[in-house]
Amino acid sequence: MSDPTLPTGVERRPFDGAPRLATRGPPVYGEPTDGEWRAWDPTRSKLGGMLELGVETGLTGGETVLYLGAAAGTTVSHVADFAGPTYAVEFAPRPARELVAAAEPRERLFPLLKDARRPTTYAHVVESNVDVVIQDVATRGQATVANRNAAFLADDGRLVLAIKARSEDVTADPETVYADVLAELETTYEVLETTPLDRFHADHLGVVATPR
Amino acid sequence: MTDMDEGTETDPPAAASTANDGTAGWFAGLTDGTDPDAAAERVRMGSATAPRDWPSIAVDEEVVDSRAAYYDRLHAVTTAATRSAVRERERADDQQLVHAVRAMDDCERLANELAERVAAWAGSRFPSSSPGIAGARALATEDPTDELDRRVVSLATQVSEIADQRDALEATIEQTAPAVAPNLAAMAGATLAARLIALAGGLESLAKKPAGTVQVLGAEDALFAHLAGRAPSPKHGVIYTHEFVRGTRPDDRGSAARALAGKLALAARVDHYSGVYRESLHDDLRERMATIRARAEEERDENDETHGGAA
Numbered sequence: 001m002s003d004p005t006l007p008t009g010v011e012r013r014p015f016d017g018a019p020r021l022a023t024r025g026p027p028v029y030g031e032p033t034d035g036e037w038r039a040w041d042p043t044r045s046k047l048g049g050m051l052e053l054g055v056e057t058g059l060t061g062g063e064t065v066l067y068l069g070a071a072a073g074t075t076v077s078h079v080a081d082f083a084g085p086t087y088a089v090e091f092a093p094r095p096a097r098e099l100v101a102a103a104e105p106r107e108r109l110f111p112l113l114k115d116a117r118r119p120t121t122y123a124h125v126v127e128s129n130v131d132v133v134i135q136d137v138a139t140r141g142q143a144t145v146a147n148r149n150a151a152f153l154a155d156d157g158r159l160v161l162a163i164k165a166r167s168e169d170v171t172a173d174p175e176t177v178y179a180d181v182l183a184e185l186e187t188t189y190e191v192l193e194t195t196p197l198d199r200f201h202a203d204h205l206g207v208v209a210t211p212r
Numbered sequence: 213m214t215d216m217d218e219g220t221e222t223d224p225p226a227a228a229s230t231a232n233d234g235t236a237g238w239f240a241g242l243t244d245g246t247d248p249d250a251a252a253e254r255v256r257m258g259s260a261t262a263p264r265d266w267p268s269i270a271v272d273e274e275v276v277d278s279r280a281a282y283y284d285r286l287h288a289v290t291t292a293a294t295r296s297a298v299r300e301r302e303r304a305d306d307q308q309l310v311h312a313v314r315a316m317d318d319c320e321r322l323a324n325e326l327a328e329r330v331a332a333w334a335g336s337r338f339p340s341s342s343p344g345i346a347g348a349r350a351l352a353t354e355d356p357t358d359e360l361d362r363r364v365v366s367l368a369t370q371v372s373e374i375a376d377q378r379d380a381l382e383a384t385i386e387q388t389a390p391a392v393a394p395n396l397a398a399m400a401g402a403t404l405a406a407r408l409i410a411l412a413g414g415l416e417s418l419a420k421k422p423a424g425t426v427q428v429l430g431a432e433d434a435l436f437a438h439l440a441g442r443a444p445s446p447k448h449g450v451i452y453t454h455e456f457v458r459g460t461r462p463d464d465r466g467s468a469a470r471a472l473a474g475k476l477a478l479a480a481r482v483d484h485y486s487g488v489y490r491e492s493l494h495d496d497l498r499e500r501m502a503t504i505r506a507r508a509e510e511e512r513d514e515n516d517e518t519h520g521g522a523a
Contacts, residue, residue, distance in 0.1 A: 085267075085283055092390060092394055092489055093297070093301040093302055093390070093391045094391075094394060094487055094488060094489065096298050097302075099294070100291055100294050100298065103287075103291055103294075107283070108283055110286055110287060110291075111291060112255070112294060113256075113294045113298060113301075120234075120259045121259050122259075123259065123261065123262055123263045124236065124238045124254070124258045124260035124266075125238050125255055125258075125286070126263055126266075127263055127264070127265055127266045128262070128264050129265065138491060151262055151263060152263050170495070170498035171498075171501075171502040171505065171506075
């Protein structure tokens with residue numbers, strides 16, 4: 001039950017006999033539920049995959065989070081279930097509609113229809129010194145997005161990033177792409193841990209970093 | 213502590229943060245009785261040069277009583293703002309996009325034609341003038357001294373304004389296209405997506421076209437010449453402007469255009485019938501393009517060995 005790498009509020013609970021990650025909150029995307037607990041599918045969520053693989057994300061529960069690339073709110077709804085104030089940035093209007101629906105019953109989840117490549121368009125809303133920036137954007141220039149958003153992060157905060165190799169360059173070897181992205185990240189961050197997420201997400205690398 | 217944090221601590225709260233100098237929060241100057249729409253508008257349209265400790269500032273400025281009240285209010289305002297922004301972006305329909313892209317093309321053609329006239333005329337009066345829209349823009353800043361100069365400069369000013377109009381229309385298309393057709397816009401780029409929709413007459417009719425038609429949209433003259441038996445079949449229409457076609461060597465452009473058109477047709481269908489962004493569609497295309505381009509690289513490698521790098 002108590003797993004040192006899991007944040008408070010995230011537990012492994014049995015669903016149909018098998019233990020699965022779960023958080024407490026209103027269901028969002030038709031996931032299995034057990035009372036007030038709802039299963040967190042690691043194949044649909046990179047952060048879920050990272051927690052399932054035992055990555056030390058620095059998430060402990062109750063912290064302030066900036067989530068970039070919230071999409072329809074699948075992952076960020078779980079984050080808001082166990083974290084404190086959670087800012088969710090998404091650029092595309094259609095998934096953002098579902099994000100608003102996921103945010104409505106969650107009092108500390110703040111949806112924002114903004115472009116993560118342009119932090120000044122939401123710096124008047126998102127507070128400084130957030131504890132964790134979680135990034136899952138499927139565009140080219142993922143390191144640039146992370147670097148630009150470092151301004152929101154506390155000095156001892158954590159960047160939790162899923163690098164999608166195929167968004168950068170589908171023709172290149174994923175290892176080469178990861179090396180390039182990590183090199184650019186290291187201009188702003190110190191990388192603490194990298195974990196291939198291939199068990200749940202092909203050609204994705206999980207990264208945990210802290211500001212330099 | 214970063215520079216920004218120090219700024220937060222030393223700035224005098226109320227007075228400084230109501231000024232529009234990039235240091236104010238979304239709530240600046242909004243007290244409890246204020247219209248909630250105004251706050252949502254701030255969240256949508258506002259900006260700041262850097263984040264600050266907004267919850268503490270809001271409490272200090274007595275906008276709210278407590279951090280909990282701040283977050284309650286932020287929740288109400290951000291959900292309202294995002295809901296209205298989504299609704300507005302979704303209301304932009306395919307026909308608006310068609311109008312915008314046609315207007316953009318008209319402005320571009322008009323600006324180029326007029327710029328040519330201006331350049332021909334200005335060449336005889338302003339020895340330093342240069343051709344094209346850039347030349348007209350430079351000329352528009354000149355100080356005319358007589359009636360004829362005034363006409364030339366005035367015409368150049370018009371060119372510059374029409375060119376601005378064209379750029380503004382392009383920016384509008386960039387914003388609207390992803391809402392109207394998320395997959396098509398991501399795959400083709402906003403302008404080409406809008407152009408394909410315009411050529412088909414709407415997103416629905418584009419969604420109903422076979423890939424082979426999408427491939428030659430915009431090449432109707434060549435297509436009918438081909439059908440009349442006078443010419444070979446066109447390899448591509450407006451999709452020629454896409455990097456996947458133009459950036460592929462001529463020998464493989466037919467394959468690239470066919471592969472791209474196939475995925476664009478699928479993207480248009482997903483956009484029309486479901487409207488949800490589907491990543492796998494884009495991955496498939498990228499993989500297909502990588503395969504097509506690998507052919508050229510393989511042959512180039514072989515050529516390098518035999519001809520010493522001749523393309």
